[in-house]
Amino acid sequence: MGKTALVLSGGGAKGAFQVGAEKYLREEKGYTWDVIGGVSVGALNGTMLAMEKYEELETIWMAIRNNSIYSGKFNLFTLWKLFRGAKSIYHNEPLAAIVDREVQPEMIVKDLRVGTVSLTTGRYTLYKGDDPNIKRAVLASTVVPVIWPPQYVSKECQMMVDGSLRRFSPIGDVLDAEPEEVVVINCWPKHPAALTEHPKNILDIANRAVDISSAGVIYSDIHEFTNINHNVREAAEHGVTLTNPKGKPYKAYKNLIIEPTEHLGWILDFSHKSVERSLEMGWNRAKEIAG
Numbered sequence: 001m002g003k004t005a006l007v008l009s010g011g012g013a014k015g016a017f018q019v020g021a022e023k024y025l026r027e028e029k030g031y032t033w034d035v036i037g038g039v040s041v042g043a044l045n046g047t048m049l050a051m052e053k054y055e056e057l058e059t060i061w062m063a064i065r066n067n068s069i070y071s072g073k074f075n076l077f078t079l080w081k082l083f084r085g086a087k088s089i090y091h092n093e094p095l096a097a098i099v100d101r102e103v104q105p106e107m108i109v110k111d112l113r114v115g116t117v118s119l120t121t122g123r124y125t126l127y128k129g130d131d132p133n134i135k136r137a138v139l140a141s142t143v144v145p146v147i148w149p150p151q152y153v154s155k156e157c158q159m160m161v162d163g164s165l166r167r168f169s170p171i172g173d174v175l176d177a178e179p180e181e182v183v184v185i186n187c188w189p190k191h192p193a194a195l196t197e198h199p200k201n202i203l204d205i206a207n208r209a210v211d212i213s214s215a216g217v218i219y220s221d222i223h224e225f226t227n228i229n230h231n232v233r234e235a236a237e238h239g240v241t242l243t244n245p246k247g248k249p250y251k252a253y254k255n256l257i258i259e260p261t262e263h264l265g266w267i268l269d270f271s272h273k274s275v276e277r278s279l280e281m282g283w284n285r286a287k288e289i290a291g
Contacts, residue, residue, distance in 0.1 A: 008042025
């Protein structure tokens with residue numbers, strides 16, 4: 001039986017959607033994951049799944065509140081600190097404590113891939129589960145620039161942040177494992193819904209900008225992936241083999257794309273109500289798509 005790859009996008013608090021959807025696929029449809037790729041919150045969710053900490057992951061999300069993920073407030077004093085050279089609006093020590101406690105590299109039993117980006121070089125770095133810096137890389141991948149401070153991963157990789165800056169839906173990170181099926185769970189609807197009122201402050205504006213740009217990037221990534229799949233299958237039916245620029249034949253992958261049909265809320269809204277709603281929506285959406 002061929003390998004199955006799971007791809008998890010970024011999304012902050014929206015990541016609860018992934019947990020609900022993955023749980024349905026695993027418990028109700030019998031899915032198992034051979035390779036897992038994730039960025040941002042998908043890196044953290046993916047790492048927990050790679051350790052097979054299924055119950056612990058759900059427990060973390062059910063217990064999460066804003067102050068268990070980040071500290072600080074957005075006010076005039078925060079603005080003054082930013083003008084004085086602060087690197088972020090909030091601090092992520094609570095999240096760092098969760099990563100330090102829960103991520104146990106020796107327990108990783110799946111082929112894990114986590115992406116993060118250097119603010120210095122602009123390059124995307126992919127870390128695998130057996131990398132000695134994987135725990136730091138997971139935390140770095142969750143760092144939304146400006147919201148939380150950049151992280152030190154290694155001497156060569158400093159000022160590291162959210163991997164979704166370069167690959168919002170890191171499908172390409174898992175393809176060299178030659179899976180037969182690729183399952184993508186992202187946290188953004190194809191088309192962001194219109195707002196009922198104007199953004200009230202800079203954080204509202206930033207959140208809305210992220211919603212719009214993220215949906216566009218993810219849709220583009222997934223469209224390219226599914227379009228190549230379609231073309232490869234169609235060409236094969238006519239006895240033609242399509243190859244990439246390096247001459248390697250393209251492969252058609254069985255794929256399952258799960259995404260919400262409506263907005264999941266602010267990326268920093270870790271309230272119980274928001275998390276519970278996203279968990280339920282993930283389960284229901286996976287059930288609707290996978291049957």
